[in-house]
Structure formats: structure tokens, C-alpha cells
Amino acid sequence: MPKLKNLDLEISNPCNEHCIHCYRTCEQTKRGFLSIDDVKEIFDAIKPIREEKINVLLTGGETLLNRDWRKILVHSMEENARVTLFTNGTLMSDKDVQFLAKFKNNPHFKEVQISLYSLQPEIHDAITGFKGSCEKSLKTISALKAAGIQVFVSSPVMKSNMMTIPALMRYMDNAEIGNCANLFIFENSDYEGVNIGHRLSVEDLEIFYAETSKNNFELGYVWGFSCKNGKDLNSLFYEYAASGVLISGDGSIYPMIGWYEKLGNIHKDSVENVFLNNPLLAKCRQIKIGDFKECRECDDIGYCSFCPISHLTANKGQLGKLSKDYCDYVHLIRQMAERRDAAKAEMKIG
Known part of the structure; x- marks a missing residue:
């Protein structure tokens, strides 16, 4: 019997930001909040199918728009889950930081993740559509760090902010704050693809490579590992969907974040039955x-993160199809990593 390893809870469908690249464009993802009672019922429902230690992501929309977010966080930890709180940080008060600080040594509280697009307010705010959001998010990041709370900064890289991302990475590195520059924007969840105009082109990636090579490749780590990782061809391609579910603010059950193929609703369907018996999850x-010829024959498979959303959104949710754009991106990442390593070897940099 399959076991539920990952439970993603979009506890707030609405968001106070309107990011230009956001994948959450389906009409059904715009309204609704999960209450603390909803979340308690969800945990009760998954008891027969969950792993003992389950990963829980509290996300949105904007999580802090949910008035029950604190109760939901506490209950999730009490359910022996390892919990990540995802927020844009604009609504977090000093009292919220003090509340979170109580759990900084709790093994069930993993971290707070915050999206930040630039240190320059005019660029960040143009992406979020919320004037003042850069200042608010930065203030929250600093407050969380000062309080000893594990914080991780996620920075999607696109045409409008790519030249400011290196400064953001250096800032976070110097502050010893974990961060990740995401170089591939996947398509909208409604499959319209209106956001891919913000995706970096090959030319853009070349420019970004040049920026990361400065100061003896100080930021060269963005291109990944120095050598290929082994990949088991017998591993599931859609592993995250096969071992998890997403429950959205209105109670809708989906396979995973970004893939909004409705499987049911907690207010009328059994989460256990959906997870165990839904035909779509069974296919996953x-x-x-190894079922993909392209993967079997790919020399760059070790550089691939096997992010299923990139393939699913590019193919209107159809299983068994790859995204040429994402595969081309992986090939390019391998080239960048090899160029970096060759240059560092020539410069005798470790």
C-alpha cells in the first residue's frame, strides 16, 4: 500500500501579491481558506495512510491571510509532522516572529521560506504588484534571522530581475541565510503559458553565467554539482505526486502544487480513498x-532534478510527455557547470 509522505496545504487561496510569473492562475485557486477544524479533520483522515514522519508544507496564496495559521502550524507539529511555512513575509508582525521563535529548537519546525525577487524595491515591487513589499519582506527576513529562526529565501530568476539576483545572493550568503536562485520558470497551472515570457532565454543565461563567474566564481554554485549525480531509472518519474497530495483553501484535493487536476474535495470525499484509489495517482x-526513451539515452540525466511540474504544465497536464524546453534547459545547465569547473581548474580554484 502506498504511503503518504508529503502533505501540502494551501491554507489560504487568496494572496496580497500579484506576481507576474505566478503559476497559480486557475480560477479555482483564488478563493477559500482551510480552517483549523479542516486541518484537524485532514490529519485524522490520513492516519491510516501516512508515513509516521510526514513532511507538511503550509503555503498559499499568502498563508498569513488565514486567521488560523498559528493554530494550523502548532497542530501540524503536534501531529509529528516536519513543517515548513511558506510566506511572502509582508504581513508578518513582530508578535508573529516572537511566536515562531518559540519553535526554533523544535524538531518538527523546519523553516520559514520567503520569496524575494530583488534587493531593489522598484524591481521587486514591480514583480509582486505590491508597492512596499520589498521593504516588508526584507524586514521580515532580518527579523526571523535575528530571532534565530531558520529562514530560507527563494528567488525565481526572470528577465526583469536577473541582473540584480547576484547582489541578492551575495547579501544572503554574507548573512548566512540559505537561498536558492531558481533559473527556470514553469508555466501557468491553467496551461495558458502567459508567464513564460518572463523565462530566461539562452542569451539571458549566458549573461547570468558571466555574472556568477565574477570574483573567482563566487556564485558559481548556482549551476549545481561538480559531477553528475546517479539516477535510478527504476525510480518513479512523478514521485512527488505518487507519494503526496495537495489540499487547497476550498478543500479541493490535487496531486501536487502547480498541477491542479481535481481529484476530489475534503468536504465530500475521503482523502484516504482519493490517495489510494484515484486513477490519476495510480498512473503516477x-x-x-526509465520509461522515457529520452531519459534512458540522456547524457545529462545526472543534472536533471526531475521536476514533474515543468513537464506537466508544458503538456496540459498529460502524463508520459516531456517538456523540450525543460530538457534543453538541463542540457544547458550541464554545459554551464562544465565550463565553470574547467575555468576553476585552470585558475586552480577549489
Whole structure:
């Protein structure tokens, strides 16, 4: 019997930001909040199918728009879950930081993740559509760090902010704050793809490579590992969907974040039954990496993160199809990593 390893809860469908690249464009993802009672019922419902230690992501929309977010966080930890809180940080008060600080040594509280697009307010705020959001998010990041709370900064890189991302990375590195520059924007969840105009082109990636090579490749780590990682061709291609579910603010059950193919609703369907018996999830548990000829023959498979959303949104949610754009991106990442390593070897940099 499959076990539920990952439970993603979009506890707030609404968001106070309107990011230009956001994947959450389906009409059904705009309204609704999960209450603390909803979340308690969800945990009760998954008891027969969950792993003992389950990963829980509290996300949105904007999580702090949910008036029950504190109760939901506490209850999730009490359910022996390892919890991540995702927020844009604009609504977090000093009292909220003090509340979170109580759990900084709790093994069930993993971290707070915050999206930040630039240190320059005019660029960040143009992306979020919320004037003043850069200042608010930065203030929250600093407050969380000062309080000893584990914080991680996620920075999607696009045409409008790519030249400011290196400064953001250096700032976070110097502050010893974990961060990640995401170089590939995947398509909208409604499959219209209106956001891919913000995706970096090959030319953009070349420019970004030049920026990361400065100061003896100080930021060269953005291109990944120095050597290929082994990948088991017998591993499931859609592993995250095969071992998890997403429950959105209105109670809708989906396979995973970004893939809004409705499987049911907690207010009328059994989460256990959906997870164990839904035909779409059953297919996800059958398709292996090695089932794709392109993957079997790919020399760059070790550089691939096997992010299924990139393939699913590019193919209107159809299983068994790859995204050429994402595969081309992986090939390019390998080239960048090899160029970096060759240059560092020539410069005798470790």
C-alpha cells in the first residue's frame, strides 16, 4: 500500500501579491481558506495512510491571510509532522516572529521560506504588484534571522530581475541565510503559458553565467554539482505526486502544487480513498524514469532534478510527455557547470 509522505496545504487561496510569473492562475485557486477544524479533520483522515514522519508544507496564496495559521502550524507539529511555512513575509508582525521563535529548537519546525525577487524595491515591487513589499519582506527576513529562526529565501530568476539576483545572493550568503536562485520558470497551472515570457532565454543565461563567474566564481554554485549525480531509472518519474497530495483553501484535493487536476474535495470525499484509489495517482505510481526513451539515452540525466511540474504544465497536464524546453534547459545547465569547473581548474580554484 502506498504511503503518504508529503502533505501540502494551501491554507489560504487568496494572496496580497500579484506576481507576474505566478503559476497559480486557475480560477479555482483564488478563493477559500482551510480552517483549523479542516486541518484537524485532514490529519485524522490520513492516519491510516501516512508515513509516521510526514513532511507538511503550509503555503498559499499568502498563508498569513488565514486567521488560523498559528493554530494550523502548532497542530501540524503536534501531529509529528516536519513543517515548513511558506510566506511572502509582508504581513508578518513582530508578535508573529516572537511566536515562531518559540519553535526554533523544535524538531518538527523546519523553516520559514520567503520569496524575494530583488534587493531593489522598484524591481521587486514591480514583480509582486505590491508597492512596499520589498521593504516588508526584507524586514521580515532580518527579523526571523535575528530571532534565530531558520529562514530560507527563494528567488525565481526572470528577465526583469536577473541582473540584480547576484547582489541578492551575495547579501544572503554574507548573512548566512540559505537561498536558492531558481533559473527556470514553469508555466501557468491553467496551461495558458502567459508567464513564460518572463523565462530566461539562452542569451539571458549566458549573461547570468558571466555574472556568477565574477570574483573567482563566487556564485558559481548556482549551476549545481561538480559531477553528475546517479539516477535510478527504476525510480518513479512523478514521485512527488505518487507519494503526496495537495489540499487547497476550498478543500479541493490535487496531486501536487502547480498541477491542479481535481481529484476530489475534503468536504465530500475521503482523502484516504482519493490517495489510494484515484486513477490519476495510480498512473503516477507506475511511470518510471526509465520509461522515457529520452531519459534512458540522456547524457545529462545526472543534472536533471526531475521536476514533474515543468513537464506537466508544458503538456496540459498529460502524463508520459516531456517538456523540450525543460530538457534543453538541463542540457544547458550541464554545459554551464562544465565550463565553470574547467575555468576553476585552470585558475586552480577549489
